[in-house]
Structures are given as C-alpha cells and as structure tokens.
Amino acid sequence: xxxxxxxxxxxxxxxxxxxxxxxxxxxxxxxxxxxxxxxxxxxxxxxxxxxxxxxxxxxxxxxxxxxxxxxxxxxxxxxxxxxxxxxxxxxxxxxxxxxxxxxxxxxxxxxxxxxxxxxxxxxxxxxxxxxxxxxxxxxxxxxxxxxxxxxxxxxxxxxxxxxxxxxx
Amino acid sequence: xxxxxxxxxxxxxxxxxxxxxxxxxxxxxxxxxxxxxxxxxxxxxxxxxxxxxxxxxxxxxxxxxxxxxxxxxxxxxxxxxxxxxxxxxxxxxxxxxxxxxxxxxx
Amino acid sequence: xxxxxxxxxxxxxxxxxxxxxxxxxxxxxxxxxxxxxxxxxxxxxxxxxxxxxxxxxxxxxxxxxxxxxxxxxxxxxxxxxxxxxxxxxxxxxxxxxxxxxxxxxxxxxxxxxxxxxxxxxxxxxxxxxxxxxxxxxxxxxxxxxxxxxxxxxxxxxxxxxxxxxxxxxxxxxxxxxxxxxxxxxxxxxxxxxxxxxxxxxxxxxxxxxxxxxxxxxxxxxxxxxxxxxxxxxxxxxxxxxxxxxxxxxxxxxxxxxxxxxxxxxxxxxxxxxxxxxxxxxxxxxxxxxxxxxxxxxxxxxxxxxxxxxxxxxxxxxxxxxxxxxxxxxxxxxxxxxxxxxxxxxxxxxxxxxxxxxxxxxxxxxxxxxxxxxxxxxxxxxxxxxxxxxxxxxxxxxxxxxxxxxxxxxxxxxxxxxxxxxxxxxxxxxxxxxxxxxxxxxxxxxxxxxxxxxxxxxxxxxxxxxxxxxxxxxxxxxxxxxxxxxxxxxxxxxxxxxxxxxxxxxxxxxxxxxxxxxxxxxxxxxxxxxxxxxxxxxxxxxxxxxxxxxxxxxxxxxxxxxxxxxxxxxxxxxxxxxxxxxxxxxxxxxxxxxxxxxxxxxxxxxxxxxxxxxxxxx
Numbered sequence: 001x002x003x004x005x006x007x008x009x010x011x012x013x014x015x016x017x018x019x020x021x022x023x024x025x026x027x028x029x030x031x032x033x034x035x036x037x038x039x040x041x042x043x044x045x046x047x048x049x050x051x052x053x054x055x056x057x058x059x060x061x062x063x064x065x066x067x068x069x070x071x072x073x074x075x076x077x078x079x080x081x082x083x084x085x086x087x088x089x090x091x092x093x094x095x096x097x098x099x100x101x102x103x104x105x106x107x108x109x110x111x112x113x114x115x116x117x118x119x120x121x122x123x124x125x126x127x128x129x130x131x132x133x134x135x136x137x138x139x140x141x142x143x144x145x146x147x148x149x150x151x152x153x154x155x156x157x158x159x160x161x162x163x164x165x166x167x168x
Numbered sequence: 169x170x171x172x173x174x175x176x177x178x179x180x181x182x183x184x185x186x187x188x189x190x191x192x193x194x195x196x197x198x199x200x201x202x203x204x205x206x207x208x209x210x211x212x213x214x215x216x217x218x219x220x221x222x223x224x225x226x227x228x229x230x231x232x233x234x235x236x237x238x239x240x241x242x243x244x245x246x247x248x249x250x251x252x253x254x255x256x257x258x259x260x261x262x263x264x265x266x267x268x269x270x271x272x273x274x
Numbered sequence: 275x276x277x278x279x280x281x282x283x284x285x286x287x288x289x290x291x292x293x294x295x296x297x298x299x300x301x302x303x304x305x306x307x308x309x310x311x312x313x314x315x316x317x318x319x320x321x322x323x324x325x326x327x328x329x330x331x332x333x334x335x336x337x338x339x340x341x342x343x344x345x346x347x348x349x350x351x352x353x354x355x356x357x358x359x360x361x362x363x364x365x366x367x368x369x370x371x372x373x374x375x376x377x378x379x380x381x382x383x384x385x386x387x388x389x390x391x392x393x394x395x396x397x398x399x400x401x402x403x404x405x406x407x408x409x410x411x412x413x414x415x416x417x418x419x420x421x422x423x424x425x426x427x428x429x430x431x432x433x434x435x436x437x438x439x440x441x442x443x444x445x446x447x448x449x450x451x452x453x454x455x456x457x458x459x460x461x462x463x464x465x466x467x468x469x470x471x472x473x474x475x476x477x478x479x480x481x482x483x484x485x486x487x488x489x490x491x492x493x494x495x496x497x498x499x500x501x502x503x504x505x506x507x508x509x510x511x512x513x514x515x516x517x518x519x520x521x522x523x524x525x526x527x528x529x530x531x532x533x534x535x536x537x538x539x540x541x542x543x544x545x546x547x548x549x550x551x552x553x554x555x556x557x558x559x560x561x562x563x564x565x566x567x568x569x570x571x572x573x574x575x576x577x578x579x580x581x582x583x584x585x586x587x588x589x590x591x592x593x594x595x596x597x598x599x600x601x602x603x604x605x606x607x608x609x610x611x612x613x614x615x616x617x618x619x620x621x622x623x624x625x626x627x628x629x630x631x632x633x634x635x636x637x638x639x640x641x642x643x644x645x646x647x648x649x650x651x652x653x654x655x656x657x658x659x660x661x662x663x664x665x666x667x668x669x670x671x672x673x674x675x676x677x678x679x680x681x682x683x684x685x686x687x688x689x690x691x692x693x694x695x696x697x698x699x700x701x702x703x704x705x706x707x708x709x710x711x712x713x714x715x716x717x718x719x720x721x722x723x724x725x726x727x728x729x730x731x732x733x734x735x736x737x738x739x740x741x742x743x744x745x746x747x748x749x750x751x752x753x754x755x756x757x758x759x760x761x762x763x764x765x766x767x768x769x770x771x772x773x774x775x776x777x778x779x780x781x782x783x784x785x786x787x788x789x790x791x792x793x794x795x796x797x798x799x800x801x802x803x804x805x806x807x808x809x810x811x812x813x814x815x816x817x818x819x820x821x822x823x824x825x826x827x828x829x830x831x832x833x834x835x836x837x838x839x840x841x842x843x844x845x846x847x848x849x850x851x852x853x854x855x856x857x858x859x860x861x862x863x864x865x866x867x868x869x870x871x872x873x874x875x876x877x878x879x880x881x882x883x884x885x886x887x888x889x890x891x
Binding site: 183186187188195264265267268269270271 | 855856857858859860862863864867
Binding site for chain 1: 860864867868870871874875878
C-alpha cells in the first residue's frame with residue numbers, strides 16, 4: 001500500500017517510529033542514564049501525539065508535567081538509588097516467554113476489539129482555544145478540577161511524608 | 169495503520185517492561201510508558217465520531233479530561249517514586265527479585 | 275373437679291413439673307422426693323376420677339387441639355381429649371402409681387439413686403398420661419417413646435449391675451423393633467388419611483381401602499406387641515426384672531406394658547375394618563398366653579415367674595382384642611393392673627425380707643409376714659381366676675368371648691387358666707408354706723411397704739362387681755356373665771391349684787424330680803424356649819457381622835480412603851500451588867494479566883460463544 005505523503009501522515013509515521021523506539025529503549029536498555037533519556041524522549045513524543053490530535057494545551061501540560069516534573073523525579077530517584085547501590089549501573093531483566101505472551105496478547109486484544117470501529121483517516125478537528133478550555137474546566141468540570149487538585153496536594157504531602165518520615 | 173496500533177504497541181512494551189525488568193526504577197519507567205500509551209489512546213479515541221452517538225466529544229471537554237488524567241497520573245508517579253525510594257532506603261534493596269516480602273517475613 | 279376433667283392435659287403437665295422439681299430440689303430432704311412423686315401420682319389419679327365422673331354424668335369432657343406443624347398434606351395437630359376409656363386408664367395408672375410411690379418410700383429409702391428414681395418415675399407418669407390423654411396418634415407416639423426411655427433408665431437403675439445395664443439395653447432395642455412398626459403404621463395412616471387424631475380418623479376411615487387399613491392395623495399391632503411383650507417380641511420383659519421391684523410393678527406389670535392393649539382399644543375403628551389383623555391378634559394372644567404360662571411354671575426366680583405371668587395375662591388381653599371385644603380386654607387390663615402390681619409389691623416385700631429372689635431358698639414366710647401373706651393370697655386368687663375375685667370375672671368374659679369366636683383358641687385359653695392356677699399355687703406354696711430354707715428370720719418391712727399391697731387387695735378382689743358399669747363407662751360392648759364357662763373355668767383353676775399344692779407341698783424337691791425326668795425339655799422351657807439364643811443367632815450375630823463387614827469394607831476401605839484421599843489430594847495440589855506463591859511481585863502481576871486476558875477474550879467473543887453454546891438458536 002502506498003501511503004499518501006501529506007504533512008499529517010509524515011507526522012504520524014515520525015511520531016510512531018520515535019515513540020516506539022524510545023519505549024523499546026526504556027524497556028530493553030541496560031544503562032540507567034540511557035533509560036532516563038529515552039523516557040524523556042518518550043514523554044515528548046506523547047506531547048507530540050497530543051499535538052497530532054490537535055490538543056495543544058494538553059501537549060504543553062504534558063511537557064511541563066512529565067518532561068519537567070516526573071522525569072526530574074525519576075532522575076532524583078536514580079541518583080538516590082545509585083548512591084545506595086553504588087557500582088551496579090547495569091539494569092537487568094528476566095526476559096521470559098510468558099511476559100512476551102502476556103504483553104503481545106493484551107496489545108493484540110486491544111487492537112482486535114477496536115479494529116472495526118476506528119477509521120483509517122482521522123477527521124480534522126479545530127484547535128480549541130485556552131478560553132474554551134477555561135470555560136469547561138471552571139464550568140461543568142469544576143468539581144473534577146477541584147478533586148484532581150486535592151489529589152495532587154495529597155500526593156505532594158504523601159511524597160513529603162514518605163521521604164521525610166525517615167530522617168535519621 | 170493508525171494510532172490505535174501504535175498505542176497498543178507502546179502499551180504492550182510498557183507491560184513487558186513491568187513484567188520483566190528487575191530494577192524497580194526501570195519498572196516504574198515502564199509503568200510510565202503504559203500510562204502514556206493509555207492517555208494517547210484515550211485522547212485519540214475521544215475525537216472519533218464513530219465511537220459515540222453524539223458524533224464525538226467536543227475538543228474542549230477532551231482536552232479538560234485529558235488534563236485531569238495527566239495530573240492524576242503524575243501524582244501517582246510521584247507517590248510511587250517516593251515509596252520506591254523509601255523502600256530502598258529502609259531495606260537497601262532495589263531489585264524485584266530481592267523484594268519478596270509478600271512471601272518472606274522481612 | 276369439673277375443671278380437671280375439661281383439662282386433661284394437667285395429668286401430663288403436673289407429673290412433668292414434679293419430675294423437674296424432684297430433679298431440682300429432691301436432695302433437700304429425705305421426704306421431698308417421695309412426696310413430690312406421690313403428688314404426681316395423685317394428680318393423675320384425680321384427673322382420671324374427674325374424667326370418669328364427668329363421663330358418668332353423661333357429658334363429654336372438653337378437648338382441644340393445637341395446630342403444630344402445618345404442611346401441604348395437612349396439619350399435624352397435637353391435643354388432648356378424654357372419655358371413659360381415657361378416664362379408666364388414668365385411674366388405673368394414677369392408683370397403681372400412687373401405691374408404688376408410697377411403697378417406694380420404704381423400698382428405696384436407703385438407695386443412693388432415690389432422687390433420680392423418683393424423677394424418672396414422675397417423668398414416666400407424664401409420658402404415660404400423654405399416651406392416654408393425647409387426642410391422636412402423634413401425641414401417643416411421643417409419650418410412647420418417652421415411656422420407652424424412662425423404662426430403659428429405670429430398668430438400668432442400678433447402673434453398677436452389668437445384668438441391669440444389659441437388660442435395659444435389651445428392653446430398649448427390642449421395644450424399638452415394635453416402635454418402628456408403630457411409626458411406620460402412623461406414617462402410612464398419615465399419608466393416606468391426612469390426619470392422625472382419632473376423631474378425624476374415625477370420620478375418614480371408611481374411605482380408605484381395606485388393604486391399607488389391614489396394613490396399618492398390622493403395623494400398629496407390631497408396636498403394641500413390642501410394648502406389651504407379646505410373642506415374639508416378649509423377650510425383653512423377663513430381663514427387665516433387673517430393675518427395682520416397684521418399677522416392675524408399675525411399668526412392667528400394670529401400666530406401660532398395657533399400653534399396647536390401650537393403643538389397640540383407642541384405634542379400634544381401624545381394627546373393626548381389618549378382620550385379618552384381629553385374627554393375628556387372637557393368634558398371638560393365645561400363643562403368648564399359653565407359652566408364657568408354661569415357662570412361668572418352671573422358673574425359680576419369683577420375679578421371673580411374675581414376669582412370664584404378666585406376658586401370659588397380656589396374651590389374654592390380646593386374645594380378647596382379637597375376639598373383637600376391646601372393652602373386655604380393657605377390663606382385664608384394669609383388674610390385672612390391680613392384682614399384678616399387688617403381687618409384685620408383695621414379692622418385693624418378700625425379697626426385701628428374705629434377701630433372695632430364688633424360690634428354692636424361701637419357704638415358711640407365712641409366719642412373720644402376715645400382712646404380706648394376706649395381700650399376696652388375694653392377688654394370687656385373682657390371678658388364678660378363683661371366685662369371687664376380680665380376675666375370675668374378667669377372665670371369665672375373655673374365655674367366653676374367645677370360645678364363642680373360635681373354639682380351639684378358647685380351649686387353649688382354658689388350658690392356660692389351669693396352668694396359671696398351677697404356677698400361682700406353686701409359687702405361693704414355695705414362698706409362704708413348707709419348711710424355712712433361709713436362715714434369715716422373716717419380718718414385716720415397715721408401714722410404707724405393708725400398706726400398699728393391702729390397699730391394692732381391695733380392687734383386686736372387688737373390681738369384678740364393677741364390670742358392667744366400667745365397661746359401659748368406656749362405651750364398649752358389654753359381655754354378660756356366662757355360667758357354664760364360669761363353672762368350667764373355676765373347675766379347671768381349682769384343679770390347677772390342687773395339683774400345684776399337692777406337688778409342691780414338700781418344698782422345691784418336686785422341681786428337681788421333674789427336672790430329672792424331663793431332662794432337656796425342662797431346661798428348654800425354663801430358658802423361655804431358648805428364644806433368646808434364636809434371636810442371638812438369627813438377628814444379633816448377623817447384624818454384628820454385617821456391622822463388622824460394613825466397618826471393614828465400607829468405613830475403612832471406602833469412607834476412610836475417600837477422606838484420606840481428599841486430604842492427600844489437597845496436600846498435593848497445595849504443594850503444587852505453593853510454587854505460584856513465590857513472592858515475586860512481577861509473577862503475581864503476570865497472573866493478574868493472564869486473568870484479564872482470559873476475561874477480555876471471553877467478553878470480546880461472548881456473542882460468538884453464546885451462539886455456539888445455544889446451538890445457533
């Protein structure tokens with residue numbers, strides 16, 4: 001099948017390749033720094049996927065939250081653990097068939113169950129403006145926003161408790 | 169070939185990592201892969217008219233829902249990492265085959 | 275008095291209450307238990323008198339029914355009702371038990387188990403009253419079984435005696451055989467008639483098929499035969515003599531063993547429509563009467579003589595039932611209750627005084643035991659059927675009706691009468707006359723034990739003149755006095771007495787002479803025709819063998835192996851499953867996801883599976 005080379009399809013192939021590639025590195029690499037960098041690349045491709053789906057604000061939030069927040073946390077954790085486990089930079093895996101079967105089987109099932117319902121060509125959607133987003137988040141979804149904010153706060157407190165609870 | 173396949177592959181990769189990685193940091197990174205794949209799938213599917221009788225959700229709502237999901241996943245990741253570090257600090261172990269406390273008494 | 279008649283349940287409730295009281299406070303004082311026992315006997319007696327007086331006035335005492343277990347087939351109800359039959363039975367039970375309670379105050383004075391004894395006697399009275407006043411077979415059956423339990427416990431009263439324990443077990447098991455028949459009859463009746471109370475049964479009984487009625491009648495008769503110690507289920511009664519003598523007098527002579535006769539009298543409408551069953555009753559009655567009388571002639575234990583005599587007299591009652599006159603059977607029950615309990619109580623005094631139950635070691639007890647001897651004489655005359663005692667009248671009626679119903683059976687009963695007179699004379703002579711064979715000096719046994727036999731002598735002698743009113747009070751068919759039969763019977767009885775006195779005038783030596791001449795036959799009769807060993811061989815040993823085989827092959831090879839197999843299978847599986855629980859979190863997650871995949875595949879392809887399962891329908 002000869003794909004039609006539009007801007008959209010180029011973006012799709014590129015995103016697919018990079019995201020799958022970086023994910024594979026995360027899963028298979030033996031070097032902990034390579035893992036951290038690939039994870040950052042993966043977070044960025046996810047942001048790219050949001051852009052592909054015309055959700056610019058989500059993409060921005062993804063970059064801020066993950067590439068800027070979670071990734072830094074992961075790096076902290078790596079430093080922390082490497083300090084306690086010095087001299088063992090190599091990440092090991094127990095590559096086993098059952099894990100492969102499970103992973104492939106679940107992915108296959110997801111694809112098969114959605115196969116008939118997803119059209120090949122995606123409809124183009126309008127970019128929502130931040131004003132619209134604010135109207136929704138502060139309008140009908142205000143309770144959700146409040147709940148998530150509370151959750152975030154609880155998470156912050158938990159992190160502090162877990163980290164700071166064991167001060168020697 | 170569309171995003172469903174890509175997201176499924178990403179999810180499968182993440183799952184494989186969770187099941188096979190021996191280092192807790194790598195396991196957590198794989199969980200992040202799964203979370204990312206799932207969010208991409210959600211946002212992508214939400215824009216499809218064929219999946220709902222109303223002909224697709226409106227973009228603003230999708231964006232708001234996705235945002236909330238992102239925040240929640242990030243909070244979970246933060247707590248997970250904190251727990252991980254705390255476990256490593258208290259037991260000195262960071263490998264999943266060492267952390268068998270569900271069976272053995274610590 | 276009127277209130278008592280209308281509330282016959284009091285005759286059940288008060289003894290039961292007194293039994294409980296005896297058990298609770300019987301130890302407080304020596305007099306408490308006997309007094310409470312006398313109270314329960316008196317309550318039964320008063321109830322019976324009240325009922326009889328009310329019936330005599332021509333009024334039916336009130337009855338009531340409690341709906342107990344409603345079911346789809348009908349309502350199982352339990353309640354009480356009273357009529358002349360119930361009243362007579364209550365009076366018999368109450369009067370005899372009153373005498374026995376008084377007597378026990380002396381007889382059991384030094385016994386350690388007195389409290390238990392009186393509690394059980396009161397409980398027995400409650401059970402017996404339940405049998406009597408119950409308005410249907412359901413209540414009767416409950417009381418029937420309770421009586422069995424009390425009988426079991428009282429036979430085994432002296433628990434340290436192995437013979438008593440064995441006798442109690444035997445009595446319980448043998449009567450159980452009869453009880454199974456009774457229960458089967460009740461169930462069959464319930465499934466066909468849909469009711470168990472006598473009133474409803476009488477109403478629907480004509481609609482049942484004769485086959486069903488005959489089966490029911492025969493099954494009920496099996497219950498009666500077991501309880502009333504008729505052939506071939508009589509083997510428990512002689513052994514039951516291991517119990518205290520007052521118990522033998524009350525339960526194993528006057529009341530409980532008569533319950534079989536009462537049962538058939540109470541369910542008489544069924545037997546009227548089942549002629550085959552009445553023939554069976556007649557046959558069993560005559561055979562038992564004659565057989566047991568013969569055995570009684572050669573016994574050396576005074577209580578066993580009386581036991582076989584009881585079996586024989588109950589056979590007379592069954593013969594009367596079989597001839598179709600339940601009123602006559604009931605009348606003989608009443609007179610027999612009086613004179614046989616008298617004989618037992620007197621025998622108890624004799625045993626108490628001489629310290630033995632062996633006839634060969636007694637003798638010459640007349641001097642020193644004047645009251646007991648006089649009472650015994652009245653009872654013995656009544657048992658022998660000599661004019662003018664009550665036994666003469668009641669036995670005369672039975673002989674008359676059986677002879678007119680079936681001549682050979684009547685002839686056998688005349689023979690039995692002669693034998694009865696013979697063994698009565700033999701026992702009397704051996705115990706009270708002749709040389710004294712024991713060094714112990716005979717003595718009276720105190721007021722409590724001397725007075726009751728004398729009081730019982732009054733009905734034992736006088737009841738015969740109340741035949742007409744008492745049978746009519748029970749609303750049964752009255753049979754008049756028949757002079758030819760009475761003359762023959764008296765002649766035969768006097769002949770028996772004469773032979774008995776003549777043969778045994780010089781003490782127990784005649785027995786030895788007989789034994790030498792008859793050899794094996796003597797021993798065969800003395801052992802009750804060795805029925806025990808027949809039962810032992812035909813029932814006990816096969817069932818024990820069966821039980822052993824069942825234990826070996828079913829219990830050990832089948833059940834035990836299955837149980838052990840279940841255990842080892844679980845062990846094996848657990849050993850295997852333990853490996854799943856390896857502590858590896860990722861392994862657990864894998865398991866979880868495998869489950870998810872299975873469920874997911876099922877839900878995705880559910881429509882197709884459904885079509886496949888339902889065959890495309």
